[in-house]
Amino acid sequence: MSLLKIDNIHVYYGAIHAIKGISFEVEEDEIVTLIGSNGAGKSTTLNTIAGLLKPRSGSVTFDGKSLTSMPTNKVVSQGIALCPEGRRIFQQMTVRENLEMGGFTRPDKEIPDTIDEMFQRFPRLKEREKQIAGTLSGGEQQMLAMARALMSKPRLLMLDEPSMGLAPILVEQIFGIIKELHAAGTTILLVEQNAQMALSVADRAYVLETGKLTMEGNARDLLTNDNVRKAYLGN
Amino acid sequence: MIQFLSFLISGISLGSVYAIIALGYSMVYGIAKMLNFAHGDVIMIGAYIAFCTVQYLHLPPLVAVLAAVVVCTVLGILIEGLAYKPLRQASSLAVLITAIGMSYLLQNVALLIWGANPKSFPSVISLGTLSLFDGRLRITSETFVTILANIVIMIALTLFTNRTKMGKAMRCVSEDKGAAELMGVNVNSTISMTFAIGSALAAVAGVLLCSSYPTLMPTTGAMPGIKAFTAAVFGGIGSIPGALIGGLLLGVIEILGRAYISTELSDAIVFAVLIVVLLVKPTGLLGKPTHEKV
Numbered sequence: 001m002s003l004l005k006i007d008n009i010h011v012y013y014g015a016i017h018a019i020k021g022i023s024f025e026v027e028e029d030e031i032v033t034l035i036g037s038n039g040a041g042k043s044t045t046l047n048t049i050a051g052l053l054k055p056r057s058g059s060v061t062f063d064g065k066s067l068t069s070m071p072t073n074k075v076v077s078q079g080i081a082l083c084p085e086g087r088r089i090f091q092q093m094t095v096r097e098n099l100e101m102g103g104f105t106r107p108d109k110e111i112p113d114t115i116d117e118m119f120q121r122f123p124r125l126k127e128r129e130k131q132i133a134g135t136l137s138g139g140e141q142q143m144l145a146m147a148r149a150l151m152s153k154p155r156l157l158m159l160d161e162p163s164m165g166l167a168p169i170l171v172e173q174i175f176g177i178i179k180e181l182h183a184a185g186t187t188i189l190l191v192e193q194n195a196q197m198a199l200s201v202a203d204r205a206y207v208l209e210t211g212k213l214t215m216e217g218n219a220r221d222l223l224t225n226d227n228v229r230k231a232y233l234g235n
Numbered sequence: 236m237i238q239f240l241s242f243l244i245s246g247i248s249l250g251s252v253y254a255i256i257a258l259g260y261s262m263v264y265g266i267a268k269m270l271n272f273a274h275g276d277v278i279m280i281g282a283y284i285a286f287c288t289v290q291y292l293h294l295p296p297l298v299a300v301l302a303a304v305v306v307c308t309v310l311g312i313l314i315e316g317l318a319y320k321p322l323r324q325a326s327s328l329a330v331l332i333t334a335i336g337m338s339y340l341l342q343n344v345a346l347l348i349w350g351a352n353p354k355s356f357p358s359v360i361s362l363g364t365l366s367l368f369d370g371r372l373r374i375t376s377e378t379f380v381t382i383l384a385n386i387v388i389m390i391a392l393t394l395f396t397n398r399t400k401m402g403k404a405m406r407c408v409s410e411d412k413g414a415a416e417l418m419g420v421n422v423n424s425t426i427s428m429t430f431a432i433g434s435a436l437a438a439v440a441g442v443l444l445c446s447s448y449p450t451l452m453p454t455t456g457a458m459p460g461i462k463a464f465t466a467a468v469f470g471g472i473g474s475i476p477g478a479l480i481g482g483l484l485l486g487v488i489e490i491l492g493r494a495y496i497s498t499e500l501s502d503a504i505v506f507a508v509l510i511v512v513l514l515v516k517p518t519g520l521l522g523k524p525t526h527e528k529v
Contacts, residue, residue: 072413
């Protein structure tokens with residue numbers, strides 16, 4: 001049984017039909033990526049899984065449990081963390097407070113140890129522990145957003161455009177961390193516009209075009225697929 | 236000089252009441268991004284509850300304060316749940332008009348229950364008067380308790396929002412509701428809690444206000460409510476220290492204006508100062524301009 005199962009969901013923004021019946025699955029210990037151009041519905045899909053948006057029809061099942069009508073704060077306790085597009089860290093709180101909030105659903109006494117684990121994985125955050133998060137650089141903010149999502153010890157980590165707005169060297173670094181997290185046993189659902197990078201770390205991939213899945217398969221195969229190369233890899 | 240000091244102390248005392256009310260406005264605005272114009276009328280309800288507890292049930296003043304706090308806390312949660320929660324997705328104009336409607340509803344319910352005649356509020360604080368400089372400077376216990384209550388409330392709230400899990404959750408909700416939800420914070424219950432805290436503070440403010448200015452009628456809360464709202468905007472709405480500074484400044488300006496410039500114009504002076512501050516610093520004295528880093 002797959003860890004996450006999306007079955008024929010339709011999502012609307014008012015009258016706009018943003019997701020037009022997509023179905024896909026994520027198995028335990030996989031990295032699955034959703035690629036597609038701007039406005040294809042990638043973030044909408046993640047937000048729907050997280051419960052921030054409700055599908056008009058179709059279902060979302062996680063570990064055999066239906067998430068379809070579950071409020072976001074309950075979805076988190078099921079073991080799903082979304083590191084949202086644009087990072088959305090709490091700008092006016094310190095780095096440490098942001099991490100504490102990431103562990104909101106977990107017992108208080110386990111939080112300091114988990115924060116130490118995050119500091120080991122992201123040493124830059126340790127240096128910035130007491131700093132107000134809004135003053136961090138873009139790359140540091142992305143690391144904080146990822147660490148904050150990991151604080152809930154999720155079984156499924158969803159990353160929405162983690163490379164957005166970052167310099168190439170930082171993009172490399174972020175993807176390095178994604179590989180490490182995967183090696184450590186975290187299941188990841190990755191949404192990216194940077195298809196090249198996403199396909200190079202992922203096991204499987206789905207291509208989303210204006211609300212519909214148009215292609216799916218092994219990430220390595222898609223990387224060499226002519227249509228994908230033309231549409232998303234620029235050659 | 237001593238007279239000035241006496242005015243100053245009265246100003247700080249009145250300002251403390253404004254600050255406590257302004258906190259309610261400011262916290263609710265920070266979390267729910269709405270102006271709860273019924274907040275001033277919760278003050279009035281709190282004062283009536285305290286009045287009845289002392290006058291008709293002959294219970295001690297402290298019990299009266301507690302009763303007012305409990306009733307107002309429940310009232311705050313009810314107002315939010317019944318009137319504002321269904322409008323969470325509505326335009327801010329709809330919410331604003333609902334809040335004004337709620338304000339009139341509370342005033343008229345009070346009119347029905349307690350009538351239009353002013354009640355003389357018995358001071359719940361009677362510890363005598365402190366005389367300094369051979370009796371030329373007199374500080375009443377009401378003044379003293381009001382200022383003290385303000386200090387205690389400010390410290391307690393600052394500790395609550397900075398140190399406790401619920402307090403931090405409140406700050407998250409005020410910054411980014413969606414992101415707070417993604418952390419597992421229940422946004423609805425956080426908003427209810429904010430209304431509960433704000434309304435409990437309004438009850439305390441009502442008792443303090445009526446202890447110093449003992450005329451109680453259904454419109455008693457309206458003017459202090461508007462002034463405290465002014466104080467909140469003045470100091471920077473959404474900020475706890477802003478509410479404190481805005482409230483104190485407003486109280487001092489009002490009393491000094493009344494004493495040295497004109498009794499009739501004191502309110503006009505207060506609002507004129509607000510306009511000037513907002514022209515120079517549109518986010519208020521301690522308000523942060525919002526900026527996004529990309």
